[in-house]
Amino acid sequence: MNDQTLFPAQTEQSFRRLVEAVTDYAIYMLDPEGRILTWNPGIERVKGYSSDDIRGQHFSMFFTPEDRAAGLPAHALATAARVGRFESEGWRLRKDGTRFWALAVVDTIYGERGEVVGFVKITRDMSERRATLEALNESERRFRLLVESVVDYAIFMLDPQGYVTNWNSGAERIKGYRADEIIGQHFSRFYTEEDRRDGLPARALQKALDQGKFESEAWRVRKDGTRFWASVVIDPIRDETGTLIGFAKITRDISERREAQMRLEQTREQLFQAQKMEAIGQLTGGIAHDFNNLLTVILGGADMAERMAGDNERLRRILGNMRHAVKRGETLTKQLLAFSRRQTLKPQALDLHEQIRIIADMLGRSLRGDIEIVTEVAPDVAPIEVDPSELELALLNVGLNARDAMPHGGKLRITARNAEPREDTEADCVAIALADTGIGIPDEVKHRVIEPFFTTKGVGKGTGLGLSQAYGFATQSGGSMKIDSRIGEGTTVTFYLPIAQSLPRQAPRSEPAVAIDGKHQGTILVVEDDPGIAELAVGLLEDAGYEARVVTTAQAAIDELEHTKVDAVFSDIMLQGGMNGAELAHVVRAKFPDVGIVLATGFAEAATSQLAREFPLVSKPYDQTSLVGAVAKAVRRES
Numbered sequence: 001m002n003d004q005t006l007f008p009a010q011t012e013q014s015f016r017r018l019v020e021a022v023t024d025y026a027i028y029m030l031d032p033e034g035r036i037l038t039w040n041p042g043i044e045r046v047k048g049y050s051s052d053d054i055r056g057q058h059f060s061m062f063f064t065p066e067d068r069a070a071g072l073p074a075h076a077l078a079t080a081a082r083v084g085r086f087e088s089e090g091w092r093l094r095k096d097g098t099r100f101w102a103l104a105v106v107d108t109i110y111g112e113r114g115e116v117v118g119f120v121k122i123t124r125d126m127s128e129r130r131a132t133l134e135a136l137n138e139s140e141r142r143f144r145l146l147v148e149s150v151v152d153y154a155i156f157m158l159d160p161q162g163y164v165t166n167w168n169s170g171a172e173r174i175k176g177y178r179a180d181e182i183i184g185q186h187f188s189r190f191y192t193e194e195d196r197r198d199g200l201p202a203r204a205l206q207k208a209l210d211q212g213k214f215e216s217e218a219w220r221v222r223k224d225g226t227r228f229w230a231s232v233v234i235d236p237i238r239d240e241t242g243t244l245i246g247f248a249k250i251t252r253d254i255s256e257r258r259e260a261q262m263r264l265e266q267t268r269e270q271l272f273q274a275q276k277m278e279a280i281g282q283l284t285g286g287i288a289h290d291f292n293n294l295l296t297v298i299l300g301g302a303d304m305a306e307r308m309a310g311d312n313e314r315l316r317r318i319l320g321n322m323r324h325a326v327k328r329g330e331t332l333t334k335q336l337l338a339f340s341r342r343q344t345l346k347p348q349a350l351d352l353h354e355q356i357r358i359i360a361d362m363l364g365r366s367l368r369g370d371i372e373i374v375t376e377v378a379p380d381v382a383p384i385e386v387d388p389s390e391l392e393l394a395l396l397n398v399g400l401n402a403r404d405a406m407p408h409g410g411k412l413r414i415t416a417r418n419a420e421p422r423e424d425t426e427a428d429c430v431a432i433a434l435a436d437t438g439i440g441i442p443d444e445v446k447h448r449v450i451e452p453f454f455t456t457k458g459v460g461k462g463t464g465l466g467l468s469q470a471y472g473f474a475t476q477s478g479g480s481m482k483i484d485s486r487i488g489e490g491t492t493v494t495f496y497l498p499i500a501q502s503l504p505r506q507a508p509r510s511e512p513a514v515a516i517d518g519k520h521q522g523t524i525l526v527v528e529d530d531p532g533i534a535e536l537a538v539g540l541l542e543d544a545g546y547e548a549r550v551v552t553t554a555q556a557a558i559d560e561l562e563h564t565k566v567d568a569v570f571s572d573i574m575l576q577g578g579m580n581g582a583e584l585a586h587v588v589r590a591k592f593p594d595v596g597i598v599l600a601t602g603f604a605e606a607a608t609s610q611l612a613r614e615f616p617l618v619s620k621p622y623d624q625t626s627l628v629g630a631v632a633k634a635v636r637r638e639s
């Protein structure tokens with residue numbers, strides 16, 4: 001085959017047409033010195049020259065002045081002549097002087113004897129592609145900057161084997177390693193010893209591969225060995241062909257969030273406990289109220305019967321036992337009422353130096369000889385303002401628990417000091433603590449010990465009301481109670497009780513007893529909706545010489561006062577339907593100033609302490625002495 005057959009005329013024509021059809025490339029031929037011989041229409045599009053402009057021109061006119069000065073055109077031709085081809089990328093000039101980024105190839109045309117007869121030059125405008133590439137580079141650069149400057153997340157990459165290949169500032173901040181310390185290290189060092197032993201790091205990568213993602217929350221280790229609670233995500237990274245090139249790992253320190261969550265759980269649990277106590281309180285308060293009414297009827301009945309019994313000794317003994325049983329019942333309801341924070345408290349300012357001594361003496365008498373009692377009262381301890389008999393009862397309850405917790409002897413330490421301000425109390429407080437060296441309270445029951453009737457002491461031994469009373473007393477007094485305990489080491493119960501605003505008072509004088517001799521005179525209006533109690537009250541009053549009438553509502557009482565002569569009203573505070581006893585008392589005082597008032601209460605409603613200052617109160621269950629005593633004073637208008 002010769003050249004003729006290789007390039008027949010027809011073929012040459014087709015080539016020419018082909019070349020001329022190409023508009024995206026400038027294709028032209030140079031003579032050995034670099035002058036332009038032929039060209040295609042692409043030259044106009046790429047470089048902006050028309051045929052007339054370039055005929056016979058030297059191709060160096062397409063180069064920038066700098067490249068021309070550097071001799072690039074000559075170098076291009078010389079290289080092409082020597083090796084047959086020269087390829088370059090660089091700025092070239094259009095006719096209008098603007099620059100474009102060109103990809104240029106120079107091919108040498110050799111003559112039959114191997115001499116250079118010219119060059120073919122093909123130039124392509126790469127400006128657009130270059131711009132795209134630059135944009136890509138720029139966005140990659142920005143992205144890298146972005147990732148590197150994120151400080152709240154550790155973002156880094158692992159190679160397919162799990163070795164760290166890059167590191168951002170978040171990773172440095174969270175994990176404590178600098179990039180140069182950690183790149184090239186295996187990522188398993190971020191795991192805890194246990195997790196590493198369990199093969200967790202490898203499993204995490206495998207899971208990321210199998211499921212496209214690995215996510216978890218767990219402990220991770222910082223460079224200094226401390227742990228933090230981390231949220232971790234691992235994603236596999238693959239190239240366009242799907243080959244694994246590594247893993248992206250994002251780790252966040254969520255220790256704070258976890259702590260906040262745990263605190264929330266705790267608060268929720270406390271709230272739940274508080275609600276439970278509140279509910280039980282409501283319930284026991286209600287029961288105690290009804291129970292008090294029953295006791296009132298029994299006690300009053302026993303009272304009256306006793307006086308009718310004359311010299312029947314046997315009957316007197318039976319009635320005496322009944323009275324005793326009622327007293328016991330009264331103690332129970334008192335504790336229940338204390339727990340539900342509904343008892344009538346008579347707070348007084350108390351000097352603790354004195355009070356703690358009295359209580360320690362009392363405990364000394366109730367505890368066994370193998371228990372040593374130690375008291376420590378800080379010299380500067382402030383006086384507190386609480387009901388003294390309830391305080392005594394509370395400390396006695398806790399002291400007896402200490403005794404039961406130390407079956408083989410031990411030590412009970414009673415301390416009193418001014419306390420730091422606390423969140424759970426209303427005022428500045430004094431802390432009174434009773435610490436035993438007993439068996440301690442198991443965690444499972446710790447949150448139940450103040451529940452009424454919760455006891456571990458077995459039938460007949462404990463009623464489970466001791467701590468209920470203590471707790472109710474402390475909270476109703478505006479303070480709080482805390483129990484710390486360790487199995488086998490002991491239990492400390494601490495009362496926080498409000499500091500008194502006034503100085504300790506002298507103990508009140510006991511009142512002279514009122515004679516119940518059937519010689520009292522006057523008309524008493526009994527306002528009571530419980531028929532049993534009403535009958536009893538009427539009985540007790542008539543027995544003392546009064547005339548007594550009963551109405552069941554406050555409204556009926558007011559009607560009665562308007563139409564008949566009454567010396568005193570004796571009303572229960574709790575009344576069905578409309579006005580209660582306290583409201584009635586206020587109306588009576590305003591409209592009928594000559595009528596005396598006595599109120600009866602089964603438990604303290606919110607306003608009772610205030611009421612107690614305005615009107616004489618008798619607490620249920622009352623006996624004849626207390627009822628008639630109060631009524632007699634009211635009739636004489638002494639209150």
Ligand SMILES: Nc1ncnc2c1ncn2[C@@H]1O[C@H](COP(=O)(O)OP(=O)(O)OP(=O)(O)O)[C@@H](O)[C@H]1O
Pocket residue numbers: 397401402405436438439440441449450454455456457461462463464465466467468491
């Ligand atoms: N100091 C203590 N050491 C160990 N356990 C205690 C202590 N104080 C109370 N407890 C536990 O708390 C439970 C409830 O105590 P709480 O005083 O309310 O009732 P109780 O002592 O069982 O009966 P009550 O006091 O009415 O006679 C007790 O049964 C006991 O299990």
Ligand SMILES: [Mg+2]
Pocket residue numbers: 397400401462465466467
């Ligand atoms: Mg007890």
